[in-house]
Amino acid sequence: MVGRRAVEVRPVQLRHFEIFAAAAAGLIALLADSSTGKILAYAKNTAALTAIIGACTTLPVWRARRLPAAVVVQLMVVVVKENSDFFNQALQVMASHIPGSSQSND
DSSP, X not given: OBTTBOOOBOOXXXXXXXXXXXXXXXXXXXXXXXXXXXXXXXXXXXXXXXXXXXXXXSXXXXXXXXXXXXXXXXHHHHHHHHHHHHHHHHHHHHHHTSXXXXXXXX
16 A cells, blocks of 8 residues: 555566566665665655666556555565565476576486
Protein backbone atom coordinates (compact mmCIF):
# COMPACT_ATOMS: atom_id res chain seq x y z
CA MET A 1 0.00 0.00 0.00
CA VAL A 2 1.19 3.45 -0.86
CA GLY A 3 -1.07 5.86 0.91
CA ARG A 4 -4.51 4.37 0.33
CA ARG A 5 -3.57 2.81 -3.00
CA ALA A 6 -2.78 -0.90 -3.37
CA VAL A 7 0.37 -1.33 -5.44
CA GLU A 8 1.31 -4.59 -7.13
CA VAL A 9 4.93 -5.49 -7.89
CA ARG A 10 5.73 -6.96 -11.33
CA PRO A 11 8.83 -8.75 -12.60
CA VAL A 12 11.48 -6.58 -14.20
CA GLN A 13 11.41 -6.73 -17.99
CA LEU A 14 14.53 -7.28 -20.05
CA ARG A 15 14.34 -3.77 -21.51
CA HIS A 16 14.54 -2.32 -17.96
CA PHE A 17 17.18 -4.72 -16.67
CA GLU A 18 20.18 -2.37 -16.93
CA ILE A 19 18.54 0.48 -15.04
CA PHE A 20 17.09 -2.02 -12.52
CA ALA A 21 20.55 -3.46 -11.90
CA ALA A 22 22.01 0.00 -11.30
CA ALA A 23 19.21 1.02 -8.94
CA ALA A 24 19.34 -2.32 -7.08
CA ALA A 25 23.14 -2.17 -6.70
CA GLY A 26 22.84 1.31 -5.23
CA LEU A 27 20.14 0.11 -2.86
CA ILE A 28 22.18 -2.88 -1.69
CA ALA A 29 25.18 -0.62 -1.06
CA LEU A 30 22.91 1.76 0.84
CA LEU A 31 21.52 -1.02 3.03
CA ALA A 32 25.03 -2.22 3.84
CA ASP A 33 26.11 1.21 5.10
CA SER A 34 23.10 3.47 5.57
CA SER A 35 22.71 6.91 7.01
CA THR A 36 20.16 9.65 6.49
CA GLY A 37 22.47 11.47 4.11
CA LYS A 38 23.10 8.36 2.04
CA ILE A 39 19.38 7.58 1.85
CA LEU A 40 18.70 11.09 0.57
CA ALA A 41 21.56 10.85 -1.94
CA TYR A 42 20.20 7.53 -3.19
CA ALA A 43 16.67 8.90 -3.44
CA LYS A 44 17.94 11.88 -5.48
CA ASN A 45 18.54 9.50 -8.39
CA THR A 46 14.88 10.01 -9.18
CA ALA A 47 15.05 9.22 -12.88
CA ALA A 48 16.26 5.66 -12.31
CA LEU A 49 14.07 5.03 -9.29
CA THR A 50 10.85 6.34 -10.79
CA ALA A 51 11.55 4.49 -14.04
CA ILE A 52 11.95 1.20 -12.17
CA ILE A 53 8.98 1.85 -9.90
CA GLY A 54 6.88 2.73 -12.94
CA ALA A 55 8.03 -0.37 -14.81
CA CYS A 56 7.91 -2.86 -11.93
CA THR A 57 4.77 -1.75 -10.11
CA THR A 58 1.24 -0.71 -10.92
CA LEU A 59 2.08 2.79 -9.68
CA PRO A 60 2.24 5.34 -12.52
CA VAL A 61 5.56 7.16 -12.99
CA TRP A 62 3.93 10.56 -12.44
CA ARG A 63 2.70 9.40 -9.04
CA ALA A 64 6.07 7.87 -8.11
CA ARG A 65 7.70 11.26 -8.77
CA ARG A 66 5.44 12.84 -6.15
CA LEU A 67 6.18 10.32 -3.37
CA PRO A 68 8.36 11.22 -0.39
CA ALA A 69 11.95 9.97 -0.68
CA ALA A 70 11.49 7.50 2.19
CA VAL A 71 8.49 5.91 0.46
CA VAL A 72 10.39 5.59 -2.82
CA VAL A 73 13.29 3.83 -1.07
CA GLN A 74 10.90 1.50 0.78
CA LEU A 75 9.08 0.68 -2.43
CA MET A 76 12.37 -0.03 -4.19
CA VAL A 77 13.28 -2.47 -1.39
CA VAL A 78 10.06 -4.37 -2.09
CA VAL A 79 10.69 -4.36 -5.86
CA VAL A 80 14.22 -5.71 -5.41
CA LYS A 81 13.06 -8.38 -2.95
CA GLU A 82 10.28 -9.60 -5.21
CA ASN A 83 12.54 -9.66 -8.26
CA SER A 84 15.38 -11.38 -6.40
CA ASP A 85 13.13 -14.42 -5.97
CA PHE A 86 12.74 -14.54 -9.75
CA PHE A 87 16.49 -14.22 -10.31
CA ASN A 88 17.20 -17.00 -7.80
CA GLN A 89 14.81 -19.30 -9.66
CA ALA A 90 16.40 -18.39 -13.00
CA LEU A 91 19.88 -19.13 -11.64
CA GLN A 92 18.76 -22.54 -10.43
CA VAL A 93 17.35 -23.38 -13.86
CA MET A 94 20.55 -22.20 -15.56
CA ALA A 95 22.72 -24.20 -13.16
CA SER A 96 20.72 -27.34 -13.85
CA HIS A 97 21.62 -27.05 -17.55
CA ILE A 98 25.37 -26.83 -16.98
CA PRO A 99 27.04 -30.09 -17.99
CA GLY A 100 27.98 -32.16 -14.95
CA SER A 101 25.79 -30.22 -12.53
CA SER A 102 23.22 -33.02 -12.29
CA GLN A 103 25.81 -35.63 -11.27
CA SER A 104 25.73 -36.76 -7.68
CA ASN A 105 28.84 -37.01 -5.52
CA ASP A 106 29.25 -40.70 -4.67
